[in-house]
Amino acid sequence: MPTGVQETTDIPNDKVDQVIAGFKLDNPIKIEKIKQPDGNWTVRATFPDK
Amino acid sequence: MMADLRTATARVITAIVIAGLVGGCSTARYGGAPEPSFDVNKDLERLAQQFEPGDSITEFYKTPNVALRNKFITGRITLMNIRYIQFVRQLTVERQLLDSAVAMLSLGLNLAGASVAASGTKTILAAVAAGVTGSKEVIDKNYFFEKTIPALVAQMNADRKKALIPLLEGMRGTPDEYSFAQAVTDLHNYYFAGTFTGAIQTIQADAGTKESKADLDISKLRKSRFFEDETTTQLRTWLFDADLKPREENAKKLREWMDNSQLKSLATEKFLDNPDLGDLRKKAISELKVPKPNP
Numbered sequence: 381m382p383t384g385v386q387e388t389t390d391i392p393n394d395k396v397d398q399v400i401a402g403f404k405l406d407n408p409i410k411i412e413k414i415k416q417p418d419g420n421w422t423v424r425a426t427f428p429d430k
Numbered sequence: 431m432m433a434d435l436r437t438a439t440a441r442v443i444t445a446i447v448i449a450g451l452v453g454g455c456s457t458a459r460y461g462g463a464p465e466p467s468f469d470v471n472k473d474l475e476r477l478a479q480q481f482e483p484g485d486s487i488t489e490f491y492k493t494p495n496v497a498l499r500n501k502f503i504t505g506r507i508t509l510m511n512i513r514y515i516q517f518v519r520q521l522t523v524e525r526q527l528l529d530s531a532v533a534m535l536s537l538g539l540n541l542a543g544a545s546v547a548a549s550g551t552k553t554i555l556a557a558v559a560a561g562v563t564g565s566k567e568v569i570d571k572n573y574f575f576e577k578t579i580p581a582l583v584a585q586m587n588a589d590r591k592k593a594l595i596p597l598l599e600g601m602r603g604t605p606d607e608y609s610f611a612q613a614v615t616d617l618h619n620y621y622f623a624g625t626f627t628g629a630i631q632t633i634q635a636d637a638g639t640k641e642s643k644a645d646l647d648i649s650k651l652r653k654s655r656f657f658e659d660e661t662t663t664q665l666r667t668w669l670f671d672a673d674l675k676p677r678e679e680n681a682k683k684l685r686e687w688m689d690n691s692q693l694k695s696l697a698t699e700k701f702l703d704n705p706d707l708g709d710l711r712k713k714a715i716s717e718l719k720v721p722k723p724n725p
Contacts, residue, residue, distance in 0.1 A: 382697040402699030
């Protein structure tokens with residue numbers, strides 16, 4: 381079971397959905413999709429600590 | 431007639447058991463090595479008498495100096511070494527003797543059982559044989575943690591070498607630089623290094639360190655820039671359909687593989703898009719037989 385906060389940065393626009401789908405495989409508590417100033421995305425997933 | 435049969439049976443049992451015990455002992459006592467040409471136990475006893483602590487502590491405090499302190503340290507080290515050798519020898523020799531003796535005794539009883547005609551006698555012999563074998567199993571299970579003895583002895587040897595260093599270094603210093611009290615503490619550590627408790631503590635501590643290191647490595651993998659190569663594409667195609675709907679069975683297989691590959695706390699996505707995990711992705715593809723995507 382994944383734990384803590386895990387994130388991927390600098391995701392191109394056309395790949396962001398597959399990254400979100402990838403994180404969803406492990407049922408995170410929360411998923412955030414954050415737009416970066418350069419137009420790419422950061423996706424942050426939060427899992428239970430333990 | 432019945433009395434003759436009992437006497438004959440008793441003789442057979444006695445002969446086989448004695449032959450077994452004597453033969454077993456002589457071959458196993460020295461663990462596959464030739465019998466020593468000297469009496470190890472007597473030598474150890476004499477050395478122990480020579481290095482008995484006596485009044486060396488009192489002597490030191492009368493006139494504290496390097497020579498007396500070092501005499502005390504070397505005396506104690508030698509004594510501990512002697513006792514340690516006796517301890518290790520006892521562990522291995524007793525185990526070998528026990529195995530050999532019990533196996534031969536059991537074999538002797540079974541053979542004797544097969545060679546008599548009377549069913550009552552057969553039953554008794556079989557019961558005794560079963561009892562002996564059963565006793566051995568009980569002893570085996572409790573006998574110094576079964577097969578962990580070699581590992582514990584190896585750990586004790588390594589720990590003792592490490593614990594000897596401060597003593598050897600300390601002996602070069604003056605009594606001010608390396609006090610008698612410190613020497614006693616280091617001697618205690620040296621003794622403790624040669625115990626099962628000490629060995630188990632080291633093994634546990636090593637395991638803890640390795641686990642922390644593994645956790646640290648995982649923590650580095652939790653955040654990274656997006657990356658993809660052909661292994662990522664191959665795995666994603668296997669994990670999701672064209673609409674990004676997960677193929678549950680494949681996702682479960684990969685999760686199990688990760689859990690068994692020290693990646694338990696890492697998200698599947700991080701396994702897919704981390705630039706440092708290309709080799710592991712290749713390994714997963716190979717072991718899970720992930721097909722190549724259609725062009």
